[in-house]
Amino acid sequence: MAVREIAPGVYAVGAIDWDLRLFDALIGTPQGTSYNAFVVKGREKTALIDTVDPKFEEDLLKNLMRLGLGSLDYIVINHAEQDHSGTLPLLLEMFPGATVITNEKCRDLLVRLLLVPEDRIQTVKDGESLDLSGKTLEFMITPWVHWPETMITYAREDGILFSCDLFGSHLATSELYADDFMQIFPAAKRYYAEIMMPFRASVRAALERVSALDLKVIAPSHGPLYRNSSPILDAYAEWTSDAVKNLVLIPYVSMHGSTAKMVSFFTDALIERGVEVQPYDLTRADLGEVAMAAVDAATIVMAAPTVLFGPHPAAVHASYLISVLRPKTKFVSVIGSYGWGGKTVQHLQETLSRLNAEMIEPVYVRGYPGGEDLAALADLADTIVKKHEDVVP
Numbered sequence: 536m537a538v539r540e541i542a543p544g545v546y547a548v549g550a551i552d553w554d555l556r557l558f559d560a561l562i563g564t565p566q567g568t569s570y571n572a573f574v575v576k577g578r579e580k581t582a583l584i585d586t587v588d589p590k591f592e593e594d595l596l597k598n599l600m601r602l603g604l605g606s607l608d609y610i611v612i613n614h615a616e617q618d619h620s621g622t623l624p625l626l627l628e629m630f631p632g633a634t635v636i637t638n639e640k641c642r643d644l645l646v647r648l649l650l651v652p653e654d655r656i657q658t659v660k661d662g663e664s665l666d667l668s669g670k671t672l673e674f675m676i677t678p679w680v681h682w683p684e685t686m687i688t689y690a691r692e693d694g695i696l697f698s699c700d701l702f703g704s705h706l707a708t709s710e711l712y713a714d715d716f717m718q719i720f721p722a723a724k725r726y727y728a729e730i731m732m733p734f735r736a737s738v739r740a741a742l743e744r745v746s747a748l749d750l751k752v753i754a755p756s757h758g759p760l761y762r763n764s765s766p767i768l769d770a771y772a773e774w775t776s777d778a779v780k781n782l783v784l785i786p787y788v789s790m791h792g793s794t795a796k797m798v799s800f801f802t803d804a805l806i807e808r809g810v811e812v813q814p815y816d817l818t819r820a821d822l823g824e825v826a827m828a829a830v831d832a833a834t835i836v837m838a839a840p841t842v843l844f845g846p847h848p849a850a851v852h853a854s855y856l857i858s859v860l861r862p863k864t865k866f867v868s869v870i871g872s873y874g875w876g877g878k879t880v881q882h883l884q885e886t887l888s889r890l891n892a893e894m895i896e897p898v899y900v901r902g903y904p905g906g907e908d909l910a911a912l913a914d915l916a917d918t919i920v921k922k923h924e925d926v927v928p
């Protein structure tokens with residue numbers, strides 16, 4: 536990433552990872568990502584806010600050289616995860632006079648994860664600030680947005696919020712700013728669904744705090760920046776609210792067609808009743824898209840056959856991910872088919888019980904679904920319609 540000025544004395548100096556397709560060996564990143572870092576130059580002191588993934592340490596060092604930085608006074612670490620902090624050990628060697636600024640919990644993690652000497656770290660508390668002379672950095676501790684030690688940094692005079700993972704997006708782009716929000720909306724929503732949604736209450740609390748600031752630029756750690764903050768703030772307000780849509784998400788897998796037949800009939804039954812449906816075949820689906828649909832869905836229905844004595848492994852994987860992402864879904868159920876027995880329904884219900892959602896009676900049938908089985912699916916569709924009337928505006 537080239538060095539670009541955000542405001543007088545404030546520069547983006549991070550790196551773009553155009554080729555990344557799997558983040559943390561878990562999260563799909565079909566559009567790559569960026570590792571954003573920023574230099575803030577006051578009249579007397581200079582601070583670097585966050586670093587980059589160690590794979591891109593050369594890019595960061597080149598950018599610091601392009602700015603002509605012979606020294607750094609402070610390195611602010613908002614988050615200890617290595618895609619934010621991984622270049623810190625090298626930077627401390629390159630700039631022996633630099634002091635790391637972070638909070639107590641983050642300090643402890645930096646010492647354990649990166650073996651950073653504790654005497655190089657100065658801790659700050661919520662609401663404290665750092666004077667660079669002409670530039671003031673204010674710190675807001677935001678635990679569980681998305682790690683327990685996360686904090687965000689606000690450059691007061693310039694109205695720039697260095698928001699860490701909050702408002703981020705895994706998106707590699709040459710555009711510094713997300714001026715066309717609809718272009719970035721899918722990536723921003725996917726990022727929220729996969730990373731922020733498990734901590735919805737904490738994110739909502741942080742959103743209330745930052746919304747009270749004078750925001751001229753929001754500069755997250757991944758993806759483009761926002762110089763119009765309203766669209767992303769409004770989107771987060773909706774995503775973190777308790778409101779759901781008249782939508783049924785159906786992650787499914789079928790081995791010999793029985794469960795697929797049930798899903799097809801059930802999908803049509805819901806559509807006929809005016810309900811939006813998003814079915815995803817788990818053998819082909821992008822789980823990030825499943826997570827995005829879960830952000831809004833009033834109901835999630837897992838559909839899976841029995842393999843030996845339990846659910847198909849693809850359904851186990853999906854149901855586990857949904858349970859840890861903890862969407863605001865109001866109702867869950869299970870449909871599918873079995874051959875001779877097993878505990879598929881119990882297994883899936885147990886996993887999905889981690890959600891704060893009402894369990895609707897499942898429709899689980901032996902063999903290929905017949906007339907009575909399809910009638911039961913129609914009844915399930917009727918039940919869902921009635922349930923949605925109470926929770927969907």
